[in-house]
Amino acid sequence: MFPEHRPRRLRRTETIRRMVRETHVRVDDLVYPLFVKEGSSIHEPIESMPGQFRHSPDRVAPLAKQLSSLGIPAVLLFGIPGKKDASATSAHARDGVVQQAVRRIKDAAPELAVITDVCLCEYTDHGHCGILDDAGQVSNDDTLEVLAKTALSHAKAGADIVAPSDMMDGRVGIIREELDENGFEHTAILSYAVKYASTFYGPFREAAGSAPSFGDRRGYQMDPANVREALREAAHDVEEGADMLMVKPALPYLDVIRLIADEFDEPLAAYQVSGEYAMIKAACERGWLFEDACILESVTAIRRAGADLIITYFAPRLAELLS
Ligand code: PBG
Numbered sequence: 001m002f003p004e005h006r007p008r009r010l011r012r013t014e015t016i017r018r019m020v021r022e023t024h025v026r027v028d029d030l031v032y033p034l035f036v037k038e039g040s041s042i043h044e045p046i047e048s049m050p051g052q053f054r055h056s057p058d059r060v061a062p063l064a065k066q067l068s069s070l071g072i073p074a075v076l077l078f079g080i081p082g083k084k085d086a087s088a089t090s091a092h093a094r095d096g097v098v099q100q101a102v103r104r105i106k107d108a109a110p111e112l113a114v115i116t117d118v119c120l121c122e123y124t125d126h127g128h129c130g131i132l133d134d135a136g137q138v139s140n141d142d143t144l145e146v147l148a149k150t151a152l153s154h155a156k157a158g159a160d161i162v163a164p165s166d167m168m169d170g171r172v173g174i175i176r177e178e179l180d181e182n183g184f185e186h187t188a189i190l191s192y193a194v195k196y197a198s199t200f201y202g203p204f205r206e207a208a209g210s211a212p213s214f215g216d217r218r219g220y221q222m223d224p225a226n227v228r229e230a231l232r233e234a235a236h237d238v239e240e241g242a243d244m245l246m247v248k249p250a251l252p253y254l255d256v257i258r259l260i261a262d263e264f265d266e267p268l269a270a271y272q273v274s275g276e277y278a279m280i281k282a283a284c285e286r287g288w289l290f291e292d293a294c295i296l297e298s299v300t301a302i303r304r305a306g307a308d309l310i311i312t313y314f315a316p317r318l319a320e321l322l323s
């Protein structure tokens with residue numbers, strides 16, 4: 001007891017603090033999400049995500065080189081297609097926007113790992129993550145086949161890792177089967193296993209033009225109130241062949257990250273989503289918080305909770321801060 005015990009002794013200098021620090025964020029842990037938009041010479045700012053842009057495929061090569069030279073190991077691609085339809089045809093087109101961007105990135109910076117988001121919401125004219133049935137409901141089983149085709153087309157373009165984010169049941173197994181049958185047994189699957197129906201995706205939906213035109217995503221994404229369900233979702237995906245798991249969003253779900261990290265051995269990613277980014281940006285623009293400190297503290301908290309990888313729009317700035 002005090003006065004023998006004085007925890008402040010180990011907080012006295014930065015050197016001592018460094019020596020006893022328990023959690024470290026490394027540039028190797030970072031994944032940078034990138035929006036690619038059909039067209040050419042596009043470098044378009046995203047209003048609700050200051051500092052983030054939509055790029056056309058012809059503009060991604062220099063960016064890929066720059067990210068790679070910062071030491072960032074991977075990008076996560078989202079596509080904004082020129083055409084949308086009811087069956088998300090452009091999601092699996094050989095010359096789809098993501099497929100084009102993957103080829104350009106792999107040409108420019110082959111060492112940069114390319115992860116592709118596999119979902120239909122950016123490609124459907126109604127903005128839902130799957131194919132609708134006659135009653136206007138998202139049909140799980142009709143969607144699976146389109147997701148599998150989409151994942152395969154990403155793998156054919158050169159994606160190292162495919163990341164299904166649609167939250168249909170059984171998608172990891174179907175994607176694994178499709179990849180294996182076509183000779184892509186080395187393409188890994190990062191499953192958005194635990195993805196909540198979160199309001200913090202708002203800015204992303206502006207960025208990707210993917211807000212649902214009616215209803216919401218609560219029929220397929222998880223209820224923010226649930227946590228036992230997260231264990232079931234992760235267990236299913238591991239059984240179906242997921243190589244890595246994800247929890248999303250990150251900061252409001254640190255308890256879920258901790259739980260999944262404790263229960264599963266698979267590498268775990270956490271996604272600091274668009275709304276988390278926008279909150280920090282907005283407060284810092286007003287001078288109410290300091291941006292670099294917010295970035296470091298938030299990702300440290302996400303690591304401390306148990307995430308191995310952090311998908312974050314702050315990745316380039318973090319890489320600078322960490323070097
Ligand atoms: C696609 C998808 C979304 C995000 C990642 N993949 C949007 C959604 O589910 O509505 C959100 C990412 C972010 O907010 O940064 N389904």
